[in-house]
């Protein structure tokens with residue numbers, strides 16, 4: 001199976017590379033700027049055509065949630081127009097596409113985990129740009145999966161786990177929001193789920209295209225996530241700090257985050273046979289990897 005992946009140095013792209021390197025049946029071709037630039041749609045089809053791939057994964061995105069509030073044009077260029085252009089180029093090559101989307105397409109007012117058919121209503125520019133991307137991908141290529149995930153962390157790139165470890169090295173107490181809940185997701189687990197999805201869609205006769213959720217099992221708040229990460233770090237001899245739970249109203253950010261963005265992942269489990277491990281286990285593994293790196 002040959003998979004073309006947009007993005008070379010992102011958390012998901014690097015996690016897919018790690019997993020693919022351990023699987024002789026998978027060859028990944030990762031494409032990035034300047035050869036493939038989602039904000040320059042003309043670069044996309046030629047770069048993908050050169051890959052001779054069986055499937056395309058769009059792992060590139062504008063992910064700076066707060067910056068997007070004052071940079072909507074750039075966020076939409078990459079996450080909406082760019083994503084649609086990737087899906088369209090894949091369709092032109094006769095290939096299915098897997099687009100990654102986010103829990104931030106929801107407003108967070110639901111009292112239960114969101115399933116794939118729940119009404120969307122983004123409360124941030126980033127969320128709106130990703131929702132527009134979902135629509136653009138669906139319109140451009142009927143053979144699409146839109147995989148929504150959430151709260152992604154990994155040994156790679158920038159993420160909440162690395163931020164907490166860094167801050168714990170600088171302060172005794174970290175004030176962290178406790179009234180936003182979700183599913184922390186290891187990008188390595190997400191990569192496993194996506195490769196399971198890729199194998200499934202390439203089977204002859206597959207026709208269950210559409211939206212799926214794949215996120216870590218179990219849920220917590222950002223404060224609960226931080227407390228677990230720092231406890232694991234302390235146990236392993238790394239930096240630790242006390243976590244003071246605070247309401248979101250005490251932590252001012254440019255973008256509004258949903259108060260509940262838990263995802264119900266049953267559909268992916270049924271169709272792709274993949275269920276992510278519990279977030280506590282996967283985040284402990286990533287913490288240990290991060291500590292042995294330095």
Ligand SMILES: NC(=O)C1=CN([C@@H]2O[C@H](COP(=O)(O)OP(=O)(O)OC[C@H]3O[C@@H](n4cnc5c(N)ncnc54)[C@H](OP(=O)(O)O)[C@@H]3O)[C@@H](O)[C@H]2O)C=CC1
Nearest residue numbers: 007008009010011012037038039060061063100149151152
């Ligand atoms: N991070 C999270 O918590 C979550 C992420 N998601 C989604 O998951 C997907 C993967 O996210 P993640 O790996 O964390 O993101 P990262 O921010 O780690 O990586 C984003 C990647 O996109 C690339 N990129 C950005 N702009 C362009 C562009 N104009 N042209 C080509 N490449 C570009 C970057 O390239 P370079 O390395 O060269 O800068 C980078 O490789 C995204 O679709 C994101 O929206 C969904 C839910 C949660």
Ligand SMILES: Cc1cn([C@H]2C[C@H](O)[C@@H](COP(=O)(O)OP(=O)(O)O[C@H]3O[C@@H](C)C(=O)[C@@H](O)[C@H]3O)O2)c(=O)[nH]c1=O
Nearest residue numbers: 063065102103150151152160163175176177222251257
């Ligand atoms: C650094 C820090 C953050 N926070 C809060 C702010 C916010 O409510 C929450 C998470 O902050 P971050 O900025 O790390 O996370 P954020 O960028 O909102 O993460 C999101 O990224 C995009 C790409 C997604 O798609 C989402 O699923 C989600 O993972 O933690 C604190 O309370 N204390 C702190 O010291």
Ligand SMILES: [Mg+2]
Nearest residue numbers: 020023024026
């Ligand atoms: Mg391989």
